[in-house]
Amino acid sequence: MTEPRTRLFLVTAPASSAEAARPAIEAALGAGDVACVLLRLAASSERDRKEVVRALAPLVQDRGAALLLENPRLVAHTGADGTHAAGADDALAAALDSMKPDRIAGAGGLGSRDDAMRAGEAGADYVMLGDAGFAAEGPAPADVLDEVGWWAEIFNVPCVGFARSLAEVEGLGLTGAEFVALGAAVWDDPRGPAAAVAEARAALDRAEAALAAEEVEA
Template identity: 30%
Template structure:
């Protein structure tokens, strides 16, 4: 990615939320910032709950021309008219998701700190890979994706890359030249005003 380009925003839902309240909050955040994609990342295993969230947040996003993907649920992505799926098992399910969802769907792959998984995901048909966490986060036990992996990726690989997990203003400043997307979630949702929290996080 050229240093002159600014990374796009990729918002990640909380793992648990009150649907009506979060839908309103998400709408306000989307109205206040230019967001490329939203990821529904519920921790729940209740398919009905996930389906209701998918329908509600799809409408919030699509009314604003923002894409929405869902963690791992290939069938729900297809059934509820979402734009694609974000896979959390590295490259293992990319081919399956691409085959089932077709060439136009978004298929993303979370690869932790593994360049090898990232390259394999790209070769298997992923539209983007994400590495993380870049800072203190519950995403991984102590291991973080260092700036070097993004620097290397941006120079060697054309596939877009997302930096996520434990974002701080300092990390965002360091990552600006070497990532395509900032994946931002729990960093802002606990704020009284998540839209203001997002603006503060992105402040130079």
């Protein structure tokens, strides 16, 4: 089976326990192709955070998805696949130093095109655009679409476009970006995370079909 052109990248809410987070993550992973899960962790002791990751890592990885964390120190002690750094400066440098060459080091929380380019030039495995550090308020969807389209057209470093609603997924898929990320749009969907992921995957499939048709016509 051919791998989709654009894959899903899920970002969890800060998890305080594996038991509370497991049902939603399991449902989401079972509903469609997911490439990565960024497991965000609630503030607690390092021991407790390690326990949460160790309990959830097999669930994610056995589904063929990469498990990413925001803290590089936890990655080495929990069997996670890599880290998601905030910004293009010290945090990314530390992630690259500790993750490479065997694990993933990506960058988000990039406030400008210059930040994104610096992250890519530094060696980030991906740049995430539109996430605004996962704050409740983020850039306008049209602005995110413009940034993702700019990156996907020019650069070889994979791009992750962050969608705050399911309605934004298809448009981001049409840019040709390698990944579309979803957070609360999945976990807070009243139908449940499985329905949200299935809808997102269907939107990306439509985008892929449209891009393929354009290539044939060209």
